[in-house]
Amino acid sequence: MSSDLESRREMVVDFVTESRELLDNIEPQIIELEKHAALSGDVDDEVLNNIFRLFHSVKGMASFVDLQTIAMVTHEAETLLDLFRKRQMTIVTGHVTLLYRTCDFIRGLIDKVEEELTDSRYAEDAASIIGELKQVISGEQRAEAAAEAPEDGPRGSSAGETENTQVEDQGTENLEVPCEFQFDITPEMYKRFTDEAIEIFEEIEAALLELEDNPADKECVERVFRGFHSFKGNAGFFGYSQLEQLSHQAETLLAEIRDKGAQVDGKAISALLAVVDSLREGVLSLNAENGPKVLNTTELEALLREVSMEISGNNSVDPQVEPASPVPESVEQTQGSPESVQVDSAAKDDGLKKDSLEKRVPSKQTAIRVDVDKLDSLLDMVGELVIAESMVSHNPDLQGLQLDRFEKSVLQLTKITRDIQDVSMSLRMIPLAGVFSKMARLVRDLSVKENKKIELEVIGEDTEVDKTIIEQISDPLVHLIRNGADHGLESAEERRAAGKPETGKITLEAKHSAGEVWIVVKDNGKGLNKEKILKKALEKGITKDDNLKDEEILKLIFEPGLSTADKVSSISGRGVGMDVVKRNIEKLRGRIDIRSNPGQGTAFIVRIPLTLAIIEGMVVKVGRSLYTIPIISIRESFRPQPSQITVTPEGSEIVDIRGELLPIIRLHELYRVKPYCEDLDQGILILAESESRKCCLFVDELIGQQQIVIKPLSEYFGSVRGVSGFAILGGGEVSMILDIASLIYSVETMTDPVRLSAAN
Amino acid sequence: MVAKESLDVDLLEDDEDEMEDTQEGKYLTFVISNEEFGFEIRFVNEIIGIQTITEVPDMPDFVRGVINLRGKVIPVMDVRLRFGLGPREYDDRTCIIVISVSDQVIGLIVDRVSEVLDIPKGQIDPTPDLRKERGNRFILGMGKVGEKVKMLLDVSKLLWEEEGGMN
Numbered sequence: 028m029s030s031d032l033e034s035r036r037e038m039v040v041d042f043v044t045e046s047r048e049l050l051d052n053i054e055p056q057i058i059e060l061e062k063h064a065a066l067s068g069d070v071d072d073e074v075l076n077n078i079f080r081l082f083h084s085v086k087g088m089a090s091f092v093d094l095q096t097i098a099m100v101t102h103e104a105e106t107l108l109d110l111f112r113k114r115q116m117t118i119v120t121g122h123v124t125l126l127y128r129t130c131d132f133i134r135g136l137i138d139k140v141e142e143e144l145t146d147s148r149y150a151e152d153a154a155s156i157i158g159e160l161k162q163v164i165s166g167e168q169r170a171e172a173a174a175e176a177p178e179d180g181p182r183g184s185s186a187g188e189t190e191n192t193q194v195e196d197q198g199t200e201n202l203e204v205p206c207e208f209q210f211d212i213t214p215e216m217y218k219r220f221t222d223e224a225i226e227i228f229e230e231i232e233a234a235l236l237e238l239e240d241n242p243a244d245k246e247c248v249e250r251v252f253r254g255f256h257s258f259k260g261n262a263g264f265f266g267y268s269q270l271e272q273l274s275h276q277a278e279t280l281l282a283e284i285r286d287k288g289a290q291v292d293g294k295a296i297s298a299l300l301a302v303v304d305s306l307r308e309g310v311l312s313l314n315a316e317n318g319p320k321v322l323n324t325t326e327l328e329a330l331l332r333e334v335s336m337e338i339s340g341n342n343s344v345d346p347q348v349e350p351a352s353p354v355p356e357s358v359e360q361t362q363g364s365p366e367s368v369q370v371d372s373a374a375k376d377d378g379l380k381k382d383s384l385e386k387r388v389p390s391k392q393t394a395i396r397v398d399v400d401k402l403d404s405l406l407d408m409v410g411e412l413v414i415a416e417s418m419v420s421h422n423p424d425l426q427g428l429q430l431d432r433f434e435k436s437v438l439q440l441t442k443i444t445r446d447i448q449d450v451s452m453s454l455r456m457i458p459l460a461g462v463f464s465k466m467a468r469l470v471r472d473l474s475v476k477e478n479k480k481i482e483l484e485v486i487g488e489d490t491e492v493d494k495t496i497i498e499q500i501s502d503p504l505v506h507l508i509r510n511g512a513d514h515g516l517e518s519a520e521e522r523r524a525a526g527k528p529e530t531g532k533i534t535l536e537a538k539h540s541a542g543e544v545w546i547v548v549k550d551n552g553k554g555l556n557k558e559k560i561l562k563k564a565l566e567k568g569i570t571k572d573d574n575l576k577d578e579e580i581l582k583l584i585f586e587p588g589l590s591t592a593d594k595v596s597s598i599s600g601r602g603v604g605m606d607v608v609k610r611n612i613e614k615l616r617g618r619i620d621i622r623s624n625p626g627q628g629t630a631f632i633v634r635i636p637l638t639l640a641i642i643e644g645m646v647v648k649v650g651r652s653l654y655t656i657p658i659i660s661i662r663e664s665f666r667p668q669p670s671q672i673t674v675t676p677e678g679s680e681i682v683d684i685r686g687e688l689l690p691i692i693r694l695h696e697l698y699r700v701k702p703y704c705e706d707l708d709q710g711i712l713i714l715a716e717s718e719s720r721k722c723c724l725f726v727d728e729l730i731g732q733q734q735i736v737i738k739p740l741s742e743y744f745g746s747v748r749g750v751s752g753f754a755i756l757g758g759g760e761v762s763m764i765l766d767i768a769s770l771i772y773s774v775e776t777m778t779d780p781v782r783l784s785a786a787n
Numbered sequence: 788m789v790a791k792e793s794l795d796v797d798l799l800e801d802d803e804d805e806m807e808d809t810q811e812g813k814y815l816t817f818v819i820s821n822e823e824f825g826f827e828i829r830f831v832n833e834i835i836g837i838q839t840i841t842e843v844p845d846m847p848d849f850v851r852g853v854i855n856l857r858g859k860v861i862p863v864m865d866v867r868l869r870f871g872l873g874p875r876e877y878d879d880r881t882c883i884i885v886i887s888v889s890d891q892v893i894g895l896i897v898d899r900v901s902e903v904l905d906i907p908k909g910q911i912d913p914t915p916d917l918r919k920e921r922g923n924r925f926i927l928g929m930g931k932v933g934e935k936v937k938m939l940l941d942v943s944k945l946l947w948e949e950e951g952g953m954n
Contacts, residue, residue: 411858652842698844738860741853743891743946747845753853753860761841761855 035144042092043141044396046085050130050137053081055464057130058471061123070111070118078126079108085133096146096153097136103160104129110164125163132156135216152214217313220261224310227258228303235296235303242290249587251299252281253607258306269321270309276331277302283335285588286567295334302327399494402454409451410736413641414755416444417733421757445734448641456491459537459546462501463488466508466535473512480519480530481512490537492544496635499615500546503608507548507631508533510604515552515629525626527551543617544637549630555581555623563589581621585609616751642737644754646730646762647713650700653762655735655754656724660767662714664729669708682712682723689714692774693725697749703727717767722774724765733757737764748773814906814930816937817884817897820872823937824897825904825930830886830942834900837881854894856885863894869945870925888942895945904937906930911939924948 056078063071086101104126110116136153140146231254238247255278262270277299284291305327309319420437463485470483492500516522516531523529536547557580564570564583575583583589587606612619617635636642644655645664671683672691680691691712695702704710704727712723735754740747749770750763815834816825835856840863842852849868853860863883868874875881875898883894911928925945930937 414858700842741860741862741891741893743862743893744843744846744850747843750843755855755858755860759855760839761853761860763841763843 038092039140039144042088042094043137046088046097046137047134049081049085050134051461051464053078053130054127055467056081057123057126058467060118061120064118070114072112075108075112079105079112082108094136094140094146096150097133097140100129100133100136100153100157100160103157103164107160107164122163125159129156129160135214139214216265220265221310221313223261224258225307227254228307228310230254231303232300235299238291239293239296242292245285245288248281248285248291252278252285255281267309267319269324270306270319273302273306273321273324273327276328280331280335280338283338287338289338292337295338298327298330298334301330397454406451406455409448410641412444413448413734413736416440417755417757418759421731421733423758452493452641453491455494457494457497458489458491459497459500460488462497462504463535463537465501466504469505469508470512470533473509477512477516478518479512479516481516482530482532484532484534486534486536487538488535490539490544492537492635492637496544496615499611500633500635503611503633504535504546504548506604506608508535511548511550511552511629515550515554517553521553525553539637543634546633546635547630548633549628551628554625554627555584555621555629556625557581557623560584560589578621581623584621585619642735642764643732644735644764645713645732646754646756647694647711647724647726648728648730649694649698649726650702652698652700653730653756653760654694654726655733655756655762655764656713656715656767657764658732660715660717660765662716662721664711664713666710667707667712672707680707682707684714684723689721689723691723691725692770695725697770697774715767717771720768720771722767722771724770735764812905812907814904814937814939815884816901816904817882818899818901819867819870819897820875823901823935824866824940825906825937826886826940826942826945828903830888832885832887832892835883835885835894836879837877837883837896851896854883856894859892861885861892861894863896864946865896866945867896867898886942888946891946893946904930904932906932906937906939 056074060071060074060078063069063074082101082104086098086105089095089097089101107122107126111118111122116122132153136146136149139149231251234247234250234254238244238251241247255274259271259274259278262274280295280299283289284295301323305321305323309321312320420441425433467483467485470481474481511533512531516533517525517527519529522531532551534547534549536545536549538545557577560583561570561573561575561580564580564586565573567588569583569586569589585605585608589605609619612633612635615635617633620632620634621629622632623629643658645658645661646653646655648654665684667682673681673683673688675681680693681688682691691707693702694700695705702710707725710725710727711729712725713729714721714723716722733754733756735756737751738753738755740750740752747763749765749767751766751769752764754762754764756762810827810829813828814825815828815831816823818824838854840852840854843850843862846852849865851863851865851868853862865874877896880899881896882900883896884900885892885894910931912931913928914923914926915929925940925948927939927941930939
């Protein structure tokens, strides 16, 4: 009995993994199909066949594993596709959306199957989407029978023409597809929404209670703000306008509190807690049939307004904030027609995209599935191997001995170890294509929502990165693209007026460069307004310096609270997204740069180191402590002449290197260790640079260059000034890995009477 | 005869019960400043002799730094200092008890490690409510073993309870 269960479980697991892959491949193909149809009014047979085959495969596997519900749903999708293939139906936006929903539904079922090993419970849920598909299918077949000549009929015109408006409406009636184009929400999605919402509410409550005790705590205000913002986003996505609206009001109030630096009193806290309660009730009342029941909205909104009045002393909430209209619904309703025209591309680019898409069609690679845990375990061991090899080759016992043959063997060992390291690192590398293809769908949705024509260009999606990066890069990219679509790209009229092509373009590009992976998100929109950014930053007290270089001004947009958007929409403009993006990138030890030209566009360049775990480091000694400095941060090292050193009246030391004056940081003072020498001209100065900041570190001696396996800073420590992790050295000693940028920052912000550098 | 057999059977059952709860009620005891302490063995990964500690800046005094444990860098805490007692020079009986709590691995430096003892719940008295000073607030209860009393520690509190310090 149990072995039956085991083998069934295995089969189901295989099915789940494979069908998920197939579904991932279907979506970009559907987009391609739609685009092609929009252009030429016809379907691309090859793409259509691909999609058909993919659905067909899913159906086959599902039947084999006795998952009849999934099989039935895919069968209907197959039938629909067949109609397109036989040219018995022209594909329009409604069909595409239905196909997406079908994919989502199947995904939901697959998730369930993963847990339950069967899909029999969901026959009822499936009935609704099957019904829809059937209606579309039979509706067309009926309409076909009724219509005389195809040109007269409701389906005749190519989607590229504007008479599509009435075609769409008539088509809609015939097809009997629900007008709202809202996607089918699976029980799985409800659960996720609810679970996340509950978590968010807990966090908001905790932050509010802390805030009550510490009314001036800005961090708490941020947390509450972020909580409402996240929840609002989720609710909006599901189309729960009441929840969205209420959280929007709360968010606005929080923004006011934050911007005015106001101290919150008990009344405000209670009001906000009441909002949380109401939202929570609404979420808990959700189920498959009904939307959320949100009570007391009018009273709560009135309460929030009162609090806002008390805070601002004005009569109204910030007039520039648009009330969050239920954007998804209304947009989708009225935009029903121009959609198929908007999400197109200039004819000449179509060829390019077809090529790149063709590469994404599942190619026959010989691949083997490996459990991620096993892989991680292997990589851990490889890391240990590198350390152990280092401990052998740099063993202090060997110092000074003449061991020619031994050294030859060790060299061989080192080479092989490096090779193993390279190969095993590459095992975890996955092409970015998966992440990028999700963006295609995002851009399509944004294009509709923003009522702008947006084209997405993807370059280099075959670029491979480590699995961790894949997992963490998606959210920041989504935000950057949303920003580009929302704020970067102008509306069609504005673009025409500026002499630009009506269709705005967002480019996603990935490439390897010097041990890093570069991901660029750029738009050809209106660019960032530096004066405006600087002005806002000065206003909000984010910076006091009005004499900043261009790059520094652009970097200001990463500060929380800074947004130069005139109108705040429900997507972005709140000033909370970019700092999260930066933080997420920094978590990957990456950085993000901005380039922007007014009228021409903006580019965000994300750079992430390829190897997360191993770096080349220079080991240095200060007293009895050892520190490792990443080689990429070192420019040079030297013993200074007394004549090169200048000491300022405050006691800061400056060194003159070929005319350049740089500050000196004494590591022994920073870390309070006892050095062997205190005289600068008896030790070594290391010229280090990071993020265009330079400094000279004073150490006792250089030990040598090594390949270092980075051991992360234990969570127990929290953060340590200027230290990014630990390294185990050849002799087994532990050294701290210095992070130059953070080091310089620590020194600048230190208030202890340590000799600081004044010249920065 | 019959009575004895049934008695034996009873004993057998007890043994089985104990074997099932493999780590419950078992405490690793150690000595700090001539007092005996202990905590549940389920937290203990291993016990090693004292080894070279690399200092880490900006930490409270009881966090001595890190050690290299077969390629893993783990923080070590001097329990004496955590209890507010004076430091003691490490000798060849000083041990590091490597524990794992909530996915974090930390080493605890103690004067001497004693033994693993079974202390059933019935033998554990609540801490007499004295001043919640220093070491006292880490104590879960007083375990009575024979005539001796071992102070049983709450490992989480030991690691994380603040005196204006960490995490």
